[in-house]
Amino acid sequence: MSGSSAAGEDIVQHLSSNSNPSSSKLAKLEARMAGKAAPVPSPPPPHHLVVPSAPATTFMDQEELPESSSSDDDNGEEFLIQKNILKRPRSPDGDHGLAVGNFEGSANEAVKHSEVMDTRPSIDISNRKKQGRGRGRGGAGRGRGSKTVDQTRATSTSSAVVANGRHDILTNMESRSSAVLGNDDKAALQEELSLLRGKVAILEEELSKSRQESTEYRQLSDRLAKELKDLKEQDQQKKSKQLKVLSDLLIAVSKAERQEARIRIKQESFRLGNVGVMRAGTVISETWEDGQAIKDLNSHLKSLLETKETIERHRKSLKKRQSDKGDGSDAETSMSEEDVLLQDEICKSRLTSIKREEEQYLRERDRYELEKGRLIREMKRLRDEDGSRFNNFQILHNRYALLNLLGKGGFSEVYKAFDLVEYKYVACKLHGLNAQWSEEKKQSYIRHAIREYNIHKTLVHPNIVRLWDIFEIDHNTFCTVLEYCSGTTNLFSQRPSKFL
Numbered sequence: 001m002s003g004s005s006a007a008g009e010d011i012v013q014h015l016s017s018n019s020n021p022s023s024s025k026l027a028k029l030e031a032r033m034a035g036k037a038a039p040v041p042s043p044p045p046p047h048h049l050v051v052p053s054a055p056a057t058t059f060m061d062q063e064e065l066p067e068s069s070s071s072d073d074d075n076g077e078e079f080l081i082q083k084n085i086l087k088r089p090r091s092p093d094g095d096h097g098l099a100v101g102n103f104e105g106s107a108n109e110a111v112k113h114s115e116v117m118d119t120r121p122s123i124d125i126s127n128r129k130k131q132g133r134g135r136g137r138g139g140a141g142r143g144r145g146s147k148t149v150d151q152t153r154a155t156s157t158s159s160a161v162v163a164n165g166r167h168d169i170l171t172n173m174e175s176r177s178s179a180v181l182g183n184d185d186k187a188a189l190q191e192e193l194s195l196l197r198g199k200v201a202i203l204e205e206e207l208s209k210s211r212q213e214s215t216e217y218r219q220l221s222d223r224l225a226k227e228l229k230d231l232k233e234q235d236q237q238k239k240s241k242q243l244k245v246l247s248d249l250l251i252a253v254s255k256a257e258r259q260e261a262r263i264r265i266k267q268e269s270f271r272l273g274n275v276g277v278m279r280a281g282t283v284i285s286e287t288w289e290d291g292q293a294i295k296d297l298n299s300h301l302k303s304l305l306e307t308k309e310t311i312e313r314h315r316k317s318l319k320k321r322q323s324d325k326g327d328g329s330d331a332e333t334s335m336s337e338e339d340v341l342l343q344d345e346i347c348k349s350r351l352t353s354i355k356r357e358e359e360q361y362l363r364e365r366d367r368y369e370l371e372k373g374r375l376i377r378e379m380k381r382l383r384d385e386d387g388s389r390f391n392n393f394q395i396l397h398n399r400y401a402l403l404n405l406l407g408k409g410g411f412s413e414v415y416k417a418f419d420l421v422e423y424k425y426v427a428c429k430l431h432g433l434n435a436q437w438s439e440e441k442k443q444s445y446i447r448h449a450i451r452e453y454n455i456h457k458t459l460v461h462p463n464i465v466r467l468w469d470i471f472e473i474d475h476n477t478f479c480t481v482l483e484y485c486s487g488t489t490n491l492f493s494q495r496p497s498k499f500l
């Protein structure tokens, strides 16, 4: 306590000795406050009058008093009460209260707590003014944020007063004394302060709203992210389901096609012919046996040929009879010339019709031969398909669903396939290297295939199949993916195949 009162005296001395313009005002105000304490309107004694009962309180109020005290002399007390009422609603700040409380305790124990609270704006203002002076005019040209920061700084300055003791208090008081400004400035600052408080309250409200909104948005975004993830998973599941359904369908269709192809082969074999096994001693060989339709056709042709020969023979005999009649050797049995001519005409016309019929049969036989050739190729295809290691509807490269065999080349098998990414039919050419080949031969084959691939992929022409892709299947097999040419699998398709 003694330390605190000493501090109060120091403050007073300091204020008394302060030579800046505000100190004269301060003295004036002190005088006025002294008058308030003792209603006798005698001029207040200079320095020592500050010492009595409530100098600190007076001093605190002095800061908040209007600068032109001469006009307020009459109602100074009323003004002070008003000030207290105005400032009381402010929310108490522990740091401020503590800082000022220490000071006031040292100056006057009788100062009430409410008055201590009243002093806070003064500290705020003095700090603000001090800071304002340091950087130019306080609120002018600075944003809300900086004002709020100013307030914070003021608070921290007050805290520093407590922390650093007497010297800090003096410094603070010094700054406050130098911060005594005119009425207008003070009123403006008050106004600004209340404005800022209002703004701070609004900002705090907005901030809490924003925080709440941000929490809501974060929750919403989390929920949306989860929903998105679920949707993606669902989408993925749906896609894999779709692919499964699609490949199942494709497989079912391919199986049906395979079955249909075999049934048709049987029917056509009966009509056009089949491969039979011939055994000659120990040697077993395959021979072609014509089908019923070709057999019938051949027998028709044979009978036509026989008929033709008969007619030809008859014509010859007619001509012979005619020549015999001219010799007179067999006059009674000989036919009249007219009859011979008539018979010859009949033979000629029959021969012409037989020739026409024969030509028709021959054309039909050519057609049968063509069908027979296709049948033989289809039979070979089915046999190759049955013997292929890729005939079990594999999915290559996670993309190409192998279906039915289209054909077999020198070193390759070509499968019809469905591209599960591009959703289109393609032809997968599976190049198989002979396992018996030397490594050198294999490398040579691969080199040639890659060269072919590099040339082929650059070719774009309506009459050239496009080459889409190439990938390795295993050490001895790789695949090139080609544009699919339809019509190659349908054995009896009306459309001519470019491969036939």
Ligand SMILES: Nc1ncnc2c1ncn2[C@@H]1O[C@H](COP(=O)(O)OP(=O)(O)OP(=O)(O)O)[C@@H](O)[C@H]1O
Pocket: 406, 407, 408, 409, 410, 411, 412, 414, 427, 465, 482, 483, 484, 485, 486, 488, 499
């Ligand atoms: N793009 C395609 N679309 C439909 N079918 C095809 C396609 N490519 C090939 N084929 C079928 O595969 C069969 C064999 O193919 P290709 O003629 O290319 O083999 P190759 O050239 O003899 O083989 P290799 O290159 O191994 O010597 C053809 O006869 C044809 O039926």
